[in-house]
Amino acid sequence: MKTMIYICIAATICLSSSAFCEEKIIYKYKKYERFDLGNLQIKGKIIAPGDLSIKDRKHMKLRRKLYEKDNFNKECITDVRNVR
Amino acid sequence: MKKYLIILAICFLGLHLMIVDANASISRAHKIYNSNKFSTPTKYRLMTYEFYKSKYYFLASIFAKEFLRRTKKVDDKFLKVFGRLIIKSGSEIFIDLEYDVLNKFKRFKQISFILGIKYFRDQEYKGAYRALQYIPKKSPFYPEANLTQGTILDLLGYHKRSIYKYTACQKAAKKLQDNASHPKQQRYYMIINETCTIHVARSFYKKKNYEKALEMYDQITKESYLWPTILLEKAWSNYYLENYNRSLGLLVTYKSPLLKSYFFPEGEVLTALSYLKLCLWDDAYYVIKQYYKVYSARSIHLKKILQKHETSKSFYYKLVFAPLEYNEKQNPFVRNLVTQIRKKIKFGLDYTYLKRAKNELKHLKRFKKTKLIKFATQLLTGLVKFQSESINHFAQKSMFNFINDIHTYSYEMFSIYLDIIARKRTLLYENKNLVSDRSRGSLEEVNIRTSHDFWNFEGAFWADELGEYSFGLKSNCETAK
Numbered sequence: 001m002k003t004m005i006y007i008c009i010a011a012t013i014c015l016s017s018s019a020f021c022e023e024k025i026i027y028k029y030k031k032y033e034r035f036d037l038g039n040l041q042i043k044g045k046i047i048a049p050g051d052l053s054i055k056d057r058k059h060m061k062l063r064r065k066l067y068e069k070d071n072f073n074k075e076c077i078t079d080v081r082n083v084r
Numbered sequence: 085m086k087k088y089l090i091i092l093a094i095c096f097l098g099l100h101l102m103i104v105d106a107n108a109s110i111s112r113a114h115k116i117y118n119s120n121k122f123s124t125p126t127k128y129r130l131m132t133y134e135f136y137k138s139k140y141y142f143l144a145s146i147f148a149k150e151f152l153r154r155t156k157k158v159d160d161k162f163l164k165v166f167g168r169l170i171i172k173s174g175s176e177i178f179i180d181l182e183y184d185v186l187n188k189f190k191r192f193k194q195i196s197f198i199l200g201i202k203y204f205r206d207q208e209y210k211g212a213y214r215a216l217q218y219i220p221k222k223s224p225f226y227p228e229a230n231l232t233q234g235t236i237l238d239l240l241g242y243h244k245r246s247i248y249k250y251t252a253c254q255k256a257a258k259k260l261q262d263n264a265s266h267p268k269q270q271r272y273y274m275i276i277n278e279t280c281t282i283h284v285a286r287s288f289y290k291k292k293n294y295e296k297a298l299e300m301y302d303q304i305t306k307e308s309y310l311w312p313t314i315l316l317e318k319a320w321s322n323y324y325l326e327n328y329n330r331s332l333g334l335l336v337t338y339k340s341p342l343l344k345s346y347f348f349p350e351g352e353v354l355t356a357l358s359y360l361k362l363c364l365w366d367d368a369y370y371v372i373k374q375y376y377k378v379y380s381a382r383s384i385h386l387k388k389i390l391q392k393h394e395t396s397k398s399f400y401y402k403l404v405f406a407p408l409e410y411n412e413k414q415n416p417f418v419r420n421l422v423t424q425i426r427k428k429i430k431f432g433l434d435y436t437y438l439k440r441a442k443n444e445l446k447h448l449k450r451f452k453k454t455k456l457i458k459f460a461t462q463l464l465t466g467l468v469k470f471q472s473e474s475i476n477h478f479a480q481k482s483m484f485n486f487i488n489d490i491h492t493y494s495y496e497m498f499s500i501y502l503d504i505i506a507r508k509r510t511l512l513y514e515n516k517n518l519v520s521d522r523s524r525g526s527l528e529e530v531n532i533r534t535s536h537d538f539w540n541f542e543g544a545f546w547a548d549e550l551g552e553y554s555f556g557l558k559s560n561c562e563t564a565k
Contacts (some may be wrong), residue, residue: 024264067500069320071289072290079231079283082429084174
């Protein structure tokens with residue numbers, strides 16, 4: 001039993017010492033990066049026209065219902081009521 | 085000298101006899117009132133006669149109404165007195181008689197006349213027409229009955245039959261006008277005659293026969309009280325005849341100092357519409373702008389003044405009798421409206437009846453305060469109050485109607501304004517312009533009839549020219565690219 005315990009302790013010490021020994025990785029990025037938008041190409045079909053345009057349609061002429069005087073009924077009733 | 089003395093003595097004696105007779109009637113009325121011999125209806129009938137004889141017409145009318153409410157039959161004598169009472173104290177006093185009371189005696193012309201008027205006021209036109217059929221040709225109410233019947237037929241769409249009734253009214257009114265002994269009576273029948281003529285014109289207008297309508301309107305002379313109001317109606321007829329220049333000319337008449345009191349919001353709408361038809365949009369816009377800036381603002385001010393006294397039963401009455409300068413200071417519209425109200429036939433009649441009722445009350449107060457006199461004084465006091473409140477109500481209604489009209493036509497003006505904007509926008513889209521560099525007036529554009537005289541407008545309104553104006557504007561409706 002004692003032997004087993006010694007083996008385990010020895011194995012743990014060996015493994016931990018190997019982890020500390022790994023090499024440190026350093027990442028480096030470019031300081032400036034330039035994108036040439038004009039040179040970008042989009043793959044696929046162009047469905048919309050290149051220039052802005054308004055679809056031609058018939059102009060609607062607005063006409064409001066203006067005041068009409070069809071009769072003088074109201075005035076006739078008032079006349080009869082006010083004659084006495 | 086002797087001759088004058090005799091005439092004076094006869095007059096004095098006549099007056100004395102009249103007073104004695106009136107006093108005798110009052111004393112008989114006392115006897116009847118205190119007697120146990122008669123039933124209540126008989127008592128009221130006999131008192132009607134006594135008060136009528138002593139010329140207390142309003143008091144007699146009150147007792148006549150009470151008699152009708154309690155009786156099942158009436159005799160010729162009562163009907164004769166009842167007819168006279170309608171003339172002396174007006175029909176208004178009898179209008180509150182219940183329908184079942186009036187229907188009981190509808191075959192009698194005097195009562196059927198009251199029934200007809202009552203039905204008309206309650207918009208029961210068919211009932212009114214039937215009730216007024218009982219009025220015979222010889223009756224003093226015949227012209228009025230025909231006027232009412234003609235109006236009913238016109239409202240119900242019977243044009244030809246309405247013209248027939250109006251013509252009968254004109255003839256009867258003319259005859260009664262010629263036979264009337266009193267100037268006030270003559271004037272009354274003259275106004276009835278003119279009202280019937282105007283109604284004929286309106287009936288033709290409704291049938292879109294504008295030429296014929298104008299012919300009828302032209303029969304009303306410039307001296308008539310009704311003439312200023314028909315200018316607007318003539319302007320409408322010309323508008324539909326596409327004679328916009330004449331229409332504008334008629335409407336400009338209201339700007340003359342003599343007709344300053346006649347301001348009709350509808351007239352302003354018609355002016356804007358006429359300019360619109362001539363494609364003179366800037367002129368139409370000016371009229372609209374003026375309407376909102378001046379008239380609408382004034383009406384808001386007027387509303388504030390009137391609303392304070394909305395429930396008052398005497399404010400409007402006092403306003404009608406206040407000096408014109410005072411009313412002008414309150415608000416220019418108050419002055420105009422008061423002038424218009426004072427010229428209305430209803431106001432004239434109501435005021436006359438009020439004066440008579442007050443006079444009766446004054447005389448009644450001279451008698452010893454017996455039980456009957458106290459009762460009669462109470463009745464007459466109530467009647468005087470009712471008459472003055474009736475005038476107050478009439479004035480109030482006219483003023484509130486005016487304010488409502490300003491608001492209603494304000495909406496119509498806004499529609500015209502939007503129409504102008506829409507038309508301008510359409511022109512802009514079409515890349516067009518109106519031909520607007522032409523002169524503003526030309527004689528060539530004036531539609532002159534053979535019956536018309538022609539004079540240039542020199543910047544002043546002449547009384548004899550009023551109502552004859554025409555503009556000379558050429559239509560601006562042509563477009564140019």
